[in-house]
Amino acid sequence: MVREEEVEFTAMRAQGPGGQNVNKVSSAVHLRFDIRASSLPESVKERLLAMPGRRVSKDGILILKAQSARSQEQNRALALARLEALVEEASQVQAVRKPTKPTYGSKRRRLEGKSIRSELKAGRGKVRE
Numbered sequence: 001m002v003r004e005e006e007v008e009f010t011a012m013r014a015q016g017p018g019g020q021n022v023n024k025v026s027s028a029v030h031l032r033f034d035i036r037a038s039s040l041p042e043s044v045k046e047r048l049l050a051m052p053g054r055r056v057s058k059d060g061i062l063i064l065k066a067q068s069a070r071s072q073e074q075n076r077a078l079a080l081a082r083l084e085a086l087v088e089e090a091s092q093v094q095a096v097r098k099p100t101k102p103t104y105g106s107k108r109r110r111l112e113g114k115s116i117r118s119e120l121k122a123g124r125g126k127v128r129e
Contacts, residue, residue, distance in 0.1 A: 001087050002080075003039060008032040009076055014067040021070070028067035031079040036060040040087065047090040062086070 014028035021027075035048050035056065049060055056062050066079035102110075 001040075001091075002033070002083055006033065006038050007080065007083065009079070011072055016067070025072075027070060027072045027075060028065065029072060029075040029079050031062075031064040031066070031076075031083060033062040033064075033083055034060065035062055041091075043093075044087065044091045048086065051086075051090070 008031070010030040010032070011026040012028045012030060013026050014022055016022070035045050038045065040048070048062065049056060055064065062083070064079050064082055066075040066082070069075045069078060
């Protein structure tokens with residue numbers, strides 16, 4: 001769905017444990033995807049730009065960081081898969097909820113429960129002679 005030429009990858013050193021390898025090799029990947037300049041449909045672009053969190057910058061660039069794998073190629077593939085998942089999620093249109101009225105039976109059950117509770121509480125008062 002996302003074209004390879006619309007995505008920019010930057011290699012960097014990964015954080016966290018990993019011994020000597022983590023200090024020498026640039027295996028982590030920053031994926032940058034310009035939402036506004038992409039070939040996605042306008043509705044998908046709007047939903048991606050409206051995503052909560054700090055992944056989308058003010059300029060409309062989606063930034064993902066992948067560093068869980070040991071090799072740069074695996075991290076590139078992971079970042080691309082996460083981007084595809086986000087685009088797929090944004091392309092799903094939420095069904096509009098149609099409000100419904102409560103049924104006659106549910107209204108009756110609610111009112112019966114209220115009357116039972118009312119009688120119970122009324123019986124807790126002081127006894128008068």
